[in-house]
Amino acid sequence: MEFSSKLLENAVYEVSQLPGIGKRTALRLVLHLLRQPESQTLQLITALGNLRAEIKFCKSCHNISDVEICEICSNPLRNKEIVCIVEDVRDVMAIENTGHYKGLYHVLGGKISPLDGIGPHDLTIEALIKKVKEGTVKELIFALSATMEGDTTNFYIYKQLNGFDVKTTTIARGIGVNDELEYADEVTLGRSILHRIPFENAIKS
Ligand SMILES: [Zn+2]
Numbered sequence: 001m002e003f004s005s006k007l008l009e010n011a012v013y014e015v016s017q018l019p020g021i022g023k024r025t026a027l028r029l030v031l032h033l034l035r036q037p038e039s040q041t042l043q044l045i046t047a048l049g050n051l052r053a054e055i056k057f058c059k060s061c062h063n064i065s066d067v068e069i070c071e072i073c074s075n076p077l078r079n080k081e082i083v084c085i086v087e088d089v090r091d092v093m094a095i096e097n098t099g100h101y102k103g104l105y106h107v108l109g110g111k112i113s114p115l116d117g118i119g120p121h122d123l124t125i126e127a128l129i130k131k132v133k134e135g136t137v138k139e140l141i142f143a144l145s146a147t148m149e150g151d152t153t154n155f156y157i158y159k160q161l162n163g164f165d166v167k168t169t170t171i172a173r174g175i176g177v178n179d180e181l182e183y184a185d186e187v188t189l190g191r192s193i194l195h196r197i198p199f200e201n202a203i204k205s
Helices: 006-016 023-035 038-054 089-098 125-133 148-160 186-194 199-204
Strands: 079-086 103-107 139-142 167-170
Touching: 006 023, 023 038, 079 089, 079 125, 089 103, 089 186, 103 125, 103 139, 125 148, 139 148, 148 199, 167 199
Parallel strands: 079 103, 079 139, 139 167
Antiparallel strands: none
């Protein structure tokens, strides 16, 4: 792609680094930003800058938050004995949208994936085990997507829990294999949480 301006080329390059955005789409977006009022573009830049500078991860569940302990963890109405293990903030949002879950979460920050160089220590698994050791958690719900990486991660955590007095369950699979949680419709996902099954049964089948 031949550019008449180095400034334009740089902006297009940076935008094209985003997932799913090719050079052509990047050019279209950048030209759009140029056409709209400057104040609007500045609002976008400010929002992204603030996000990077001020975003926090909840000290307890590791979800993205504006404060040290997120609103879910600090809500006295939530059941602190049940913890739902999810991959990232999108899963928390999807499950919250169902309105069927009143426990807490633990956000792993990914799944174990040797091909992508992601091992157990790159995730928040140690913090999860520590939480279980403290003794308040009575049930852990595995709610990772039903992919090979999701299953590997579930099983790794399950093995780490050996010897602890904690019930492990997994969300019922109305959600098909390889479906990401965030794409499941709210009714299906809500049902999956209500009709969760013991994790032992899931690994036998
Ligand atoms: Zn939290």
